[in-house]
Amino acid sequence: DAGVIQSPRHEVTEMGQEVTLRCKPISGHDYLFWYRQTMMRGLELLIYFNNNVPIDDSGMPEDRFSAKMPNASFSTLKIQPSEPRDSAVYFCASSFGGPYNEQFFGPGTRLTVL
Amino acid sequence: GQSLEQPSEVTAVEGAIVQINCTYQTSGFYGLSWYQQHDGGAPTFLSYNGLDGLEETGRFSSFLSRSDSYGYLLLQELQMKDSASYFCAVRNSGNTPLVFGKGTRLSVIA
Numbered sequence: 001d002a003g004v005i006q007s008p009r010h011e012v013t014e015m016g017q018e019v020t021l022r023c024k025p026i027s028g029h030d031y032l033f034w035y036r037q038t039m040m041r042g043l044e045l046l047i048y049f050n051n052n053v054p055i056d057d058s059g060m061p062e063d064r065f066s067a068k069m070p071n072a073s074f075s076t077l078k079i080q081p082s083e084p085r086d087s088a089v090y091f092c093a094s095s096f097g098g099p100y101n102e103q104f105f106g107p108g109t110r111l112t113v114l
Numbered sequence: 115g116q117s118l119e120q121p122s123e124v125t126a127v128e129g130a131i132v133q134i135n136c137t138y139q140t141s142g143f144y145g146l147s148w149y150q151q152h153d154g155g156a157p158t159f160l161s162y163n164g165l166d167g168l169e170e171t172g173r174f175s176s177f178l179s180r181s182d183s184y185g186y187l188l189l190q191e192l193q194m195k196d197s198a199s200y201f202c203a204v205r206n207s208g209n210t211p212l213v214f215g216k217g218t219r220l221s222v223i224a
Contacts, residue, residue: 043201056211099210100144100205100209103157103159104159105156105157107155107156
């Protein structure tokens with residue numbers, strides 16, 4: 001079975017550009033999470049969805065960040081405009097049955113904003 | 115508020131035993147999980163403790179003491195491939211997501 005799929009795996013962009021990260025959760029999982037990981041701040045939960053509905057976006061750093069989940073098999077995290085401080089690894093994860101259950105992480109997208 | 119504390123770095127010798135501690139402060143504590151992350155990789159689930167005591171899975175064991183708000187991950191017969199970051203994560207009561215600690219970077223040396 002395929003795990004969580006993320007694309008792209010690496011993204012290098014210039015400050016001010018729009019960045020879109022994509023995620024396909026494990027089929028049947030009803031929770032989807034977006035995390036950002038940096039050395040300084042560790043693993044930060046940005047937003048999570050339940051059955052495609054955003055439940056808590058309090059971790060989204062600012063209005064430049066937005067996330068959507070148009071259907072059960074696809075989610076996007078968009079940064080517009082991007083800034084150098086957004087450079088990090090962004091993980092998507094999914095779980096079944098509750099946001100507190102085992103989370104299955106994708107391979108991550110390493111974002112570098114120049 | 116809530117907090118999780120774990121050492122930032124631990125170094126241990128191949129073949130030895132190492133313990134990675136996690137203390138937490140939270141309301142409505144329900145259980146403690148552990149995740150492993152190799153450099154360049156994604157976090158993967160290792161274990162979950164919902165009750166006090168020791169849970170063993172091969173070379174890895176995890177322990178929880180609710181009265182002390184404390185848990186640890188025990189790795190035995192250390193191998194070089196165990197070099198990774200280890201995160202504890204708290205499950206609180208209610209329908210809320212896991213809260214991850216900042217992780218402990220374990221280096222296994224020869």
